[in-house]
Amino acid sequence: MFRTRFVWLGIGFLAAMAVFLGSLLAAAKPYQYHGSVIEPAAPAPEISLVDQHGSPFTLENQHGRLVLLFFGYTSCPDVCPATMVQFKQIRKAIGDQASNVQFVLITVDPEQDTPEQVRTYLKGIDPSLIGLTGSRPDLEAIWNEYGVFVEKNGALVNHTARIYLIDPEGKLRLTYSFGTPNEDLVSDVRQVLKQAGL
Amino acid sequence: MSIPVRIGLAFLIGIVLSLVISEGSYLLLRDRNDRGPQRIELVIPAGTSEKVDAGEITSAIPESLTFVQGDTLVLINQDATSHQLGAIWVPPGARGTLVLDEVSQMSFACTFRPDRYIGIDVRPAVTWETRLKAVLMIGLPTGALLAAYSFVFVSDRKKSPSGSNHNGQG
Numbered sequence: 001m002f003r004t005r006f007v008w009l010g011i012g013f014l015a016a017m018a019v020f021l022g023s024l025l026a027a028a029k030p031y032q033y034h035g036s037v038i039e040p041a042a043p044a045p046e047i048s049l050v051d052q053h054g055s056p057f058t059l060e061n062q063h064g065r066l067v068l069l070f071f072g073y074t075s076c077p078d079v080c081p082a083t084m085v086q087f088k089q090i091r092k093a094i095g096d097q098a099s100n101v102q103f104v105l106i107t108v109d110p111e112q113d114t115p116e117q118v119r120t121y122l123k124g125i126d127p128s129l130i131g132l133t134g135s136r137p138d139l140e141a142i143w144n145e146y147g148v149f150v151e152k153n154g155a156l157v158n159h160t161a162r163i164y165l166i167d168p169e170g171k172l173r174l175t176y177s178f179g180t181p182n183e184d185l186v187s188d189v190r191q192v193l194k195q196a197g198l
Numbered sequence: 199m200s201i202p203v204r205i206g207l208a209f210l211i212g213i214v215l216s217l218v219i220s221e222g223s224y225l226l227l228r229d230r231n232d233r234g235p236q237r238i239e240l241v242i243p244a245g246t247s248e249k250v251d252a253g254e255i256t257s258a259i260p261e262s263l264t265f266v267q268g269d270t271l272v273l274i275n276q277d278a279t280s281h282q283l284g285a286i287w288v289p290p291g292a293r294g295t296l297v298l299d300e301v302s303q304m305s306f307a308c309t310f311r312p313d314r315y316i317g318i319d320v321r322p323a324v325t326w327e328t329r330l331k332a333v334l335m336i337g338l339p340t341g342a343l344l345a346a347y348s349f350v351f352v353s354d355r356k357k358s359p360s361g362s363n364h365n366g367q368g
Contacts, residue, residue, distance in 0.1 A: 036286040037297040147280035147287055147309075162287060174292075177285035 006195075032192050033174055034184035035163075041171035044164075045145035048151055049132040057104075060171065062090035066192055067102045067166040071148045071159055071187065073109035074131075075120035077177050079126070079161040080105075088126040093096060095187045100168070100198045101189060103129045107161040108143070108150045110136050165189070168196040200325030205345045212341025213333065225333075234325045242288075246277045246310050253312050256265045262317030262329045266324070269298045284318060 043098050044067075047059040057142030059067070068087060087103040095102060105122070107113035110133055113121075118131035133139075151158040160176035165188065174188060199207075222231070240263075265271065275281050275288040278363075284306030288294035298320045308316035312341050 032297060039293045039295060041290045042292050087218050124213065147282060147289075160282075162285075172289065173284070175287045 003008075006156065010021055012036065014062045033188050033191070034180065034185045035176040035188055037172035037174055038172050041167065041169075041173045044170055044172045045142065047106070047132070049134040049138065049142075050115055051148055052122055052131040057130065059166070061101050062166075063170050064168050066168055066196070067098055067103050067104055067164075068189070069104045069106065069146075069164040069166060070162075071108050071143065073104050073107050073157050073159070074113050074117055075109070075155065076157070082131060083161070083163065083178065084122070084125045086185070089182050090185055090189065092127065093182065094189060097190065097193055097198070098107070100193055105129060105131045106138060106142065107131070107133045107139065108148070109152075109157050110139050115125060118164075121126070131187050142178075165192065167192050168198060201303075204348055208345035209338070209341030212339075212344055213337035216333050216340055218338035220336055221269055221329065224329065224332075226325070231266060231321055233266060234344050235266060235270070235327045237272060238265065239272045241274045242277050242281050242310050244276045244278065246281070248277045248356055250310060250312055254300055261311070262319065262322065264319045265298050266321050267299065267301050268323050269320070271296050277310075283310070283316060284307050288331045329349050 001072070011123060013109055025137075047057070049057055050084075051057045058148045070080075070083050070087070072083060073081070084105065091101070091103060096135045105118070107118065113131075115131075115133060118133055120130050122131050140150075142148075146164065148160045149158070150160075163176040163178075163180070163185070165174040165176070167173045173192060176185060218362075271283075271286065272293055273281065273283055273286050273288050274293045275290055276288050280287060280289045282288075284296075284304075286294040286296050301320050301322055303317075303319045304316050305315045308314060
C-alpha cells in the first residue's frame with residue numbers, strides 16, 4: 001500500500017517537473033517574425049511629402065509610432081486595393097493599439113494621384129489611412145531609397161508590392177511580400193509594439 | 199511462448215527490420231537536401247549591381263537555390279544598393295532574414311541576377327520525426343503480419359502430426 005502510494009507520488013512529481021520545464025522552454029524560445037527581418041534595423045530613409053488633406057507629412061514626425069508603409073496608386077486594379085483593405089483589417093484587429101500605428105500609402109503614379117484623388121480613394125476604404133503624394137522627382141528619390149520598382153505601362157503602373165514595417169524608433173525592421181496573411185502581420189505588429197513598450 | 203510475448207516479439211522484429219530497411223535506404227540514397235532545417239547565408243558582394251547592369255553573371259549567385267522547409271535564409275548585402283530576393287529586401291550593408299516555412303517551387307524577382315529572376319525550391323525537411331514516421335509506417339504493419347503469421351505457423355505445426363497419417367494411405 002505504502003509502496004504504491006510512493007510510486008504514484010513519484011509519477012506525479014515527474015509530470016509536474018515535465019510541465020514546468022516545458023513551460024520554461026516555451027517561454028525561453030525567442031519570437032519568430034513572419035516577415036523578412038532586416039538586421040541591423042536600418043534607419044528608414046526620410047519621407048517628406050503631402051498627405052490627402054494637403055498637409056505636409058514627414059516620417060520624422062511619426063517617431064514613437066509604428067509605420068506600415070506601402071507603395072501603390074489609386075487606379076490600381078488589384079494589389080493596392082487588396083493591401084489597403086488589409087491595412088483596414090489590421091487596424092481593426094489590433095484594437096486599442098491602432099493609435100500607435102500609422103498606415104501609409106505612397107503613390108507610384110504622381111500625375112494621376114493628386115491629394116484630392118487620394119482623399120476620395122481612401123475615403124471609400126478607410127479615411128484614417130494616410131495617402132501621400134508629391135512631385136515625381138521627390139517620389140523617385142523615395143522609391144530609389146526603398147528599392148521600389150516603378151514602371152508606367154499605359155494607364156497601369158507595374159510596381160513593387162511590398163509592405164515595410166518601420167518601428168517607433170524610425171528604423172526599418174521588417175518587410176512583407178504581397179499576400180502575407182493578416183494574422184502574421186498583426187502578430188508582428190503587436191510584438192514590435194511590445195518591444196517598444198507600447 | 200505466451201501470446202503477449204509472441205506478439206511483442208513479432209512487433210519488435212518488424213520494427214528492427216523496418217529500421218534497417220528504411221534507414222539503410224535513406225543513408226544510401228539521400229542527397230545533400232535530405233536534411234533538417236539549417237541557417238543558410240547568401241552573400242551579395244560589393245559591386246554586384248554594376249555587374250548585373252552590365253549583364254555579367256556574378257559567380258557567387260547560382261541560377262536556382264534549393265532549401266528545405268524551416269530553413270532560415272540570410273541575405274547579406276555587401277553592395278552599395280538595396281537588393282531583393284522574393285520576399286526579402288535588404289538595404290545596403292544590412293542582412294535580411296526569412297524563415298522558409300512553406301514547401302514551394304517558384305521563380306522570384308531577384309535584383310542580383312542578370313535575368314532578374316531566381317528559382318527557389320523549398321522541399322519538405324527530413325527530420326528525425328520524418329524518419330521515425332517512416333520506420334513506424336513500415337514496422338507496425340510488418341510486426342502485425344509477423345504476429346498473424348506466427349499464429350498460423352504455430353497452429354499448422356500443432357496439426358501436422360495427425361495430418362501425416364493421411365499421407366501414408368495413398
